[in-house]
Amino acid sequence: MIGFTHYLILSTILFGIGMYGVLSKRNAVAVLMSVEIMLNAVNINFVAISRFINSEPGVGQLFAIFVIVVAAAEVAVGLALIITIYKQKKSVNLDDFDLLKW
Amino acid sequence: MSLNDAVFFLLAVITAGSALGVITSRNIVYSALLLVVTFLGVAGLYFQMNAGFIGLVQILIYGGAISVLIIFAIMLVMDVEPHRTNPPSPRLPRRLGGIYLSILLVITMGAAIWFTHWPLAVGTTGADEMAVLADLMLGKYVVAFEIAAVLLLVAIVGAIILAKGADDK
Numbered sequence: 001m002i003g004f005t006h007y008l009i010l011s012t013i014l015f016g017i018g019m020y021g022v023l024s025k026r027n028a029v030a031v032l033m034s035v036e037i038m039l040n041a042v043n044i045n046f047v048a049i050s051r052f053i054n055s056e057p058g059v060g061q062l063f064a065i066f067v068i069v070v071a072a073a074e075v076a077v078g079l080a081l082i083i084t085i086y087k088q089k090k091s092v093n094l095d096d097f098d099l100l101k102w
Numbered sequence: 103m104s105l106n107d108a109v110f111f112l113l114a115v116i117t118a119g120s121a122l123g124v125i126t127s128r129n130i131v132y133s134a135l136l137l138v139v140t141f142l143g144v145a146g147l148y149f150q151m152n153a154g155f156i157g158l159v160q161i162l163i164y165g166g167a168i169s170v171l172i173i174f175a176i177m178l179v180m181d182v183e184p185h186r187t188n189p190p191s192p193r194l195p196r197r198l199g200g201i202y203l204s205i206l207l208v209i210t211m212g213a214a215i216w217f218t219h220w221p222l223a224v225g226t227t228g229a230d231e232m233a234v235l236a237d238l239m240l241g242k243y244v245v246a247f248e249i250a251a252v253l254l255l256v257a258i259v260g261a262i263i264l265a266k267g268a269d270d271k
Contacts (some may be wrong), residue, residue, distance in 0.1 A: 002110045004222060007147070008215045010114050014140075016208040021125035023138035023200030027188045029176055030130060033137050035167065037121050043156075044142045051151040058234035061156050062243060065235075068163055069250045073257030075168050079175040080264035087177045088121055 007048035014041035028082045028092045032075060038069045112148060117143030124266050130176055138169045179218035 014037055021034025043064045050060025083094060089096055119217035120139040127133045141164035180187055191197055239247050 001104075002107045002122055004220055005248065006110065007151070009212050010118065010147075012208055012211045013118055015211075016204040017118070017121045017125060018171050019207060020200045020204040023203065024191050024197045025125065025188070026191050027130055029172065029179065030125070030133060032125050033124055033133060034121055035141055035171060036137065036164070037124065037140060040141065040164070043160075044144060044147060045154045046146055051153065052220070052222055052250060054221060056262075058231060058238050061153055061231070062238050064153075065159065065239075066246060066250055068159060069254060072163060072168060073253055074156050075171060076257050076261040077264065079171060080261040083178055083265050084267075090181070092179045 001012070004048060004052040007044060007052075011041040011044040011048070014038075015046070026093050026095060028085075028094055028097070029079070031094065032078050036071060036075065039067060043067050106150070110147075113146045113150065115141050117147065128186070128188055129184045130180070131173075131184060133188055134169065134173050134176055137172070138165055141165045141169065153231070155235060 005075040014092060018034045018036075018038035018041060021037065022031055025031050025034060046064040046067065048057070048060075050058065050064075086092055117140055120136040120143065123136040124133045124140060127136065132264075142159060145157045145160040145165065147152075148160055191200075
């Protein structure tokens with residue numbers, strides 16, 4: 001019988017996959033995509049808790065909506081940053097983004 | 103195994119498999135397309151949890167808007183051959199560290215989740231969930247709702263200024 005723990009474990013696996021992508025990928029767009037996977041994992045947790053745990057109904061789903069709003073804002077600003085840096089450096093490799101390093 | 107369980111396992115395999123494909127593919131266009139599959143799989147999980155509104159929001163915002171935005175950005179910044187656009191880090195310690203930390207997280211969190219006794223609700227939640235959501239959004243959490251709106255506006259303005267450049271009129 002599929003229950004609460006299965007959803008949480010699937011969400012943990014997705015979070016781990018996203019974390020590996022953030023730590024090991026060098027393309028800035030790929031890192032943003034991994035961050036999106038991690039945010040999706042968090043959203044699965046929110047919705048599962050709202051569905052299975054006896055609490056105020058709907059609050060988990062509401063927080064999932066707020067997470068989606070912040071993720072949309074994050075991806076818009078992040079991609080604008082990447083395009084701006086690409087115009088200056090002609091690269092999307094994170095190892096080349098060392099303007100703030102001294 | 104009931105039909106519900108079979109659907110869950112199917113969605114779980116699709117979602118986790120395509121997420122793995124996102125981070126293992128060496129062509130970033132394939133990564134972006136697999137990311138759309140991941141988003142749709144997560145939307146299916148929401149539908150299975152009786153969260154239809156969130157599922158639709160997921161399809162519209164993630165499957166539609168965010169994936170199109172990501173693919174646009176990829177097309178704007180792709181300058182080498184497609185199969186070399188998304189390589190893993192050339193440094194082996196960094197990759198091994200990433201694998202180690204991720205597996206450690208999954209094992210410890212998975213064990214903690216599995217052995218915890220959760221205070222599960224007995225019944226299902228109410229049927230008219232969108233009315234509940236709207237009530238919360240414009241009632242108790244109206245300040246957070248307005249701040250989210252302002253955040254989106256600021257993000258749009260900031261993205262335009264960043265991508266266009268503030269000084270070239």
